[in-house]
Amino acid sequence: MINTALPYSGPIGVFDSGYGGLTILKNIRERLPQYDYIYLGDNARAPYGTRSFDVVYRFTLEAVKYLFAQGCPLVILACNTASAKALRSIQQKDLPGIDATRRVLGVIRPTVEALSGLTESGVIGVLGTQGTVKSRSYDMEVAKLYTGYTTVSQACPMWVSLVENHEADAPGADYFVDKYVGELLAQNKDIDTVLLACTHFPILYDKIRERMPENIKVVCQGDIVAGSLADYLARHPEMDGRCTKGASCRFLTTENPESFSSLARIFLNEHVDVSHVDF
Numbered sequence: 001m002i003n004t005a006l007p008y009s010g011p012i013g014v015f016d017s018g019y020g021g022l023t024i025l026k027n028i029r030e031r032l033p034q035y036d037y038i039y040l041g042d043n044a045r046a047p048y049g050t051r052s053f054d055v056v057y058r059f060t061l062e063a064v065k066y067l068f069a070q071g072c073p074l075v076i077l078a079c080n081t082a083s084a085k086a087l088r089s090i091q092q093k094d095l096p097g098i099d100a101t102r103r104v105l106g107v108i109r110p111t112v113e114a115l116s117g118l119t120e121s122g123v124i125g126v127l128g129t130q131g132t133v134k135s136r137s138y139d140m141e142v143a144k145l146y147t148g149y150t151t152v153s154q155a156c157p158m159w160v161s162l163v164e165n166h167e168a169d170a171p172g173a174d175y176f177v178d179k180y181v182g183e184l185l186a187q188n189k190d191i192d193t194v195l196l197a198c199t200h201f202p203i204l205y206d207k208i209r210e211r212m213p214e215n216i217k218v219v220c221q222g223d224i225v226a227g228s229l230a231d232y233l234a235r236h237p238e239m240d241g242r243c244t245k246g247a248s249c250r251f252l253t254t255e256n257p258e259s260f261s262s263l264a265r266i267f268l269n270e271h272v273d274v275s276h277v278d279f
């Protein structure tokens with residue numbers, strides 16, 4: 001039950017432009033099974049990665065407000081594009097006017113924080129959407145936290161569409177995986193760590209891993225983000241106390257619930273009931 005009396009307590013909101021955030025939700029629920037969650041996929045308007053800064057910001061703000069209206073005291077933007085293009089504005093400009101006690105967290109900072117134990121050469125490959133790559137959010141965050149690290153980025157504009165259109169296992173996906181992995185590696189021979197900096201990309205993990213030289217680590221964000229959320233809740237008992245603990249998860253999509261349910265079932269290995277929402 002969502003308690004809408006002040007101060008708000010309720011489920012943790014997990015937002016993505018579509019299916020991709022399920023790769024984050026899966027790890028979060030494994031790590032923190034006791035909490036209630038609402039997953040919201042804006043499948044009707046995905047992909048976000050090729051959209052302008054203003055549009056991603058507007059769509060993401062609408063989603064955050066919707067999740068707040070469902071009682072979420074805390075929302076995770078489980079989407080790199082939304083984290084890159086909307087998180088800072090929402091945190092600094094919008095939250096104080098909406099409800100300064102609620103929180104919106106992204107995935108870029110925790111991912112970059114996890115890099116120190118991973119790279120030896122200091123050359124990090126970043127595979128993301130056009131929006132994430134163009135925003136240079138990873139480059140800036142890495143430069144903020146480390147000295148001597150180099151980032152090499154490659155936009156992979158077709159990958160999200162392959163996932164959203166249920167084509168991730170189809171032969172057509174091989175061509176685009178080859179293409180973007182090849183283009184990334186051609187940029188710098190010292191890359192030893194590659195971040196899948198888009199939550200949709202772990203769905204293509206096997207194909208990506210196959211095409212990557214063995215010495216290169218391929219990093220998915222799910223576990224990293226789950227660990228960072230656990231740490232955040234431990235450090236913020238006031239927020240932890242407002243996140244209800246009934247071990248439930250509701251799934252919402254702005255597109256077709258049956259399509260969402262069939263893909264989510266394969267991915268999460270459980271049947272999920274999905275509701276359609278408009279906001």
Ligand code: DGL
Pocket residue numbers: 016017018020021046047048049050078079080081082129132160197198199200
């Ligand atoms: N899954 C999202 C990300 O992590 C965005 C994909 C998209 O909608 O383009 O960037």
